[in-house]
Amino acid sequence: RKGTVIITGASSGLGLATAKSLAETGKWHIIMACRDFLKAEKAAKSVGMSKENYTIMHLDLSSLDSVRQFVDNFKRSNRPLDVLVCNAAVYQPTAREPSFTADGFELSVGTNHLGHFLLSRLLLDDMKQSDYPSKRLIIVGSITGNTNTLAGNVPPKANLGDVRGLQGGLNGLNTSSMIDGGDFDGAKAYKDSKVCNMLTMQEFHRRYHEDTGITFASLYPGCIATTGLFREHIPLFRLLFPTFQKYVTKGFVSEEEAGKRLAQVVSDPSLTKSGVYWSWNKDSASFENQLSQEASDADKARKVWEISEKLVGLS
Ligand code: NDP
Numbered sequence: 606r607k608g609t610v611i612i613t614g615a616s617s618g619l620g621l622a623t624a625k626s627l628a629e630t631g632k633w634h635i636i637m638a639c640r641d642f643l644k645a646e647k648a649a650k651s652v653g654m655s656k657e658n659y660t661i662m663h664l665d666l667s668s669l670d671s672v673r674q675f676v677d678n679f680k681r682s683n684r685p686l687d688v689l690v691c692n693a694a695v696y697q698p699t700a701r702e703p704s705f706t707a708d709g710f711e712l713s714v715g716t717n718h719l720g721h722f723l724l725s726r727l728l729l730d731d732m733k734q735s736d737y738p739s740k741r742l743i744i745v746g747s748i749t750g751n752t753n754t755l756a757g758n759v760p761p762k763a764n765l766g767d768v769r770g771l772q773g774g775l776n777g778l779n780t781s782s783m784i785d786g787g788d789f790d791g792a793k794a795y796k797d798s799k800v801c802n803m804l805t806m807q808e809f810h811r812r813y814h815e816d817t818g819i820t821f822a823s824l825y826p827g828c829i830a831t832t833g834l835f836r837e838h839i840p841l842f843r844l845l846f847p848t849f850q851k852y853v854t855k856g857f858v859s860e861e862e863a864g865k866r867l868a869q870v871v872s873d874p875s876l877t878k879s880g881v882y883w884s885w886n887k888d889s890a891s892f893e894n895q896l897s898q899e900a901s902d903a904d905k906a907r908k909v910w911e912i913s914e915k916l917v918g919l920s
Contacts, residue, residue: 607631607632607633607634608632608633608634608687608688608737608872609633609634609636609684609685609686609687609688610627610633610634610635610636610687610688610689610690610871611636611638611679611686611688611689611690611728612624612635612636612637612638612690612692613638613639613664613666613691613692613693613721613724614638614692614693614694615635615637615638615639615645615648615692616637616639616640616641616644616645616648617644617648617832617833618829618833618834618860619692619745619826619829619832619860619863619864619867620637620690620693621648621649621652621860621864622652622860622861622863622864622865622867623690623692623864623867623868623871624637624649624652624654624659624864625652625653625654625864626861626864626865626867626868627868627871627872628654628655628659630872631658632872633658633871633872634658634659634660634684635654635658635659635660636659636660636661636662636679636684637649637660637661637662638662638663638664638675638693639662639663639664640663640664640665640666640671642661642663645661646661649661660682662675662678662679662682663675663678664724665707666693666716666717666720666721666724667695667706667707667712667715667720668706668707668708668720669706669707669708669719669720669723669917669918670707671707672720672723672724672727673723673727675724676724676727676728679728679731680731685731685734685735685736685737686728686731686732686735687732687735687737687739687740687741688737688740688741688742688743688871688872689724689725689728689732689741689742689743690743690745690867690871691721691724691725691742691743691744691745691802692867693716693717693720693721694713694716694717694745694795694798694799694834695712695713695716695717695795696713696791696792696795696834696835696837697712697713697792697794697795697837698791698792698795698835698837698838699837699838699839700789700791701789702789703777703782703789703791703794705776705777705782706719706720709774709776710775710776710916711775711776711777711782711783711789711794712794713791713794713795713797713798714771714775714784714794714798714801715775716798717795717798717799717801717802718798718801718802718805718913719913719916721744721802721805722801722805722913722917723917723918723919725742725744725805725809726914726917726919729742729813729817729819732817732819733817733819739820739872739874739877740817740818740819740820741819741820741821741822741870741871741877742806742809742819742820742821742822743806743821743822743823743824743867743870743871744802744803744805744806744821744822744823745802745823745824745826745867746799746802746803746806746823746824746825746882747796747799747802747825748825748828749763749795749796749799751825751896751897751900752764752897752898752899753895753896753897753898754897756828757897761790761792761793761796762793762796763793763796763797763799763800763897763899763900764785764793764797764899765784765785765797765800765801765899765905765909766784766785766786766787767785767786768784768785768908768909768912769785769786770782770783770784770785770786770787771784771909771912771913771916772912773786774916777789782794783797784797784801800897800899800900801909801913802823803823803882803896803900803901804900804902804905804906804909804910805906805909805910805913806821806822806823806880806882807821807880807901807903807906808906808907808909808910809821810879810880811880811903811906814879814880819879820876820877820878820879821879821880822870822876822878822879822880822881822882822883823881823882823883824866824867824870824882824883824884825882825883825884825894826858826863826866826867826885827857827858827862827863827866827885828858829857829858829859829860829863830846830847830857831847831859831860832860858885862889866883866885866889866891869891870883876891878893881893882894882895882896
């Protein structure tokens with residue numbers, strides 16, 4: 606049978622390129638989990654995906670109700686779940702004030718981390734039940750969360766501190782909107798959310814890999830300087846960034862190439878190792894990358910996991 610893969614944020618950028626790449630193999634049915642139905646439909650058409658290879662299902666990760674509703678809808682579809690890709694993200698580098706999810710969490714961490722945390726926890730049982738030979742849960746990471754790399758050292762750096770802000774619920778009222786309890790910084794909030802993504806992947810691996818056989822993985826697909834992620838950046842930045850990445854840092858990858866990389870993590874028979882953060886070298890060959898000290902801190906991973914469970918109502 607065909608594999609079933611859910612991809613969040615498949616309406617643009619990396620998610621769309623991955624959906625296209627998997628659809629072309631004819632071996633996958635893609636559930637495009639998107640907040641804007643029409644945009645997703647147009648996107649699927651624009652890259653030539655044929656109807657029998659995808660279904661669009663509504664998901665707004667900035668609302669825990671919507672996440673629960675999505676999970677119910679998916680269960681009702683009676684499809685098995687073989688692979689889940691947590692890809693969607695918001696990035697607000699120029700925001701001066703925080704904005705908030707429906708549940709009152711700062712938007713970047715609330716969407717990128719907490720929304721996906723609830724989604725993957727609620728779908729884990731479906732993955733356990735699937736008889737697919739290589740089940741995988743993939744959470745897209747980022748180099749910006751790795752302070753052990755040059756790009757990860759561009760300020761403001763990711764830093765979760767003692768997670769006092771997360772503990773307080775990131776609501777910006779009685780506590781800070783930032784995980785470390787500091788002043789709001791949109792670029793840092795995004796990087797912090799990516800560190801949470803990478804910590805969550807490893808905590809999943811520690812808690813569930815042995816019992817379930819599910820492969821848990823994260824990746825840095827390269828710098829895809831052309832995606833919508835940078836839509837809120839200042840125009841001059843958007844104009845110069847792709848060129849800068851191409852010629853100066855040489856980290857630039859096209860959306861198509863990045864999509865092929867994520868599609869490998871979904872389906873390549875050689876990428877089944879669990880607990881790995883994949884990256885690609887200059888020749889587009891995959892390798893197991895090192896995470897920064899904070900992004901591989903097992904105590905912090907457990908702490909973030911336990912606090913996140915409380916915030917999304919799982920404990
Ligand atoms: P895009 O902005 O193109 O894609 C982000 C996707 O997330 C869009 O489909 C967007 O939906 C969706 N999304 C945003 N908010 C929500 C929400 N509340 N509910 C549901 N979906 C939502 O960016 P990229 O493709 O670049 O980013 C994809 C992933 O790749 C992210 O995890 C990012 O961190 C990661 N990444 C990107 C890099 C880059 O250089 N671009 C580098 C490394 C990692 P909509 O279309 O409706 O806006």
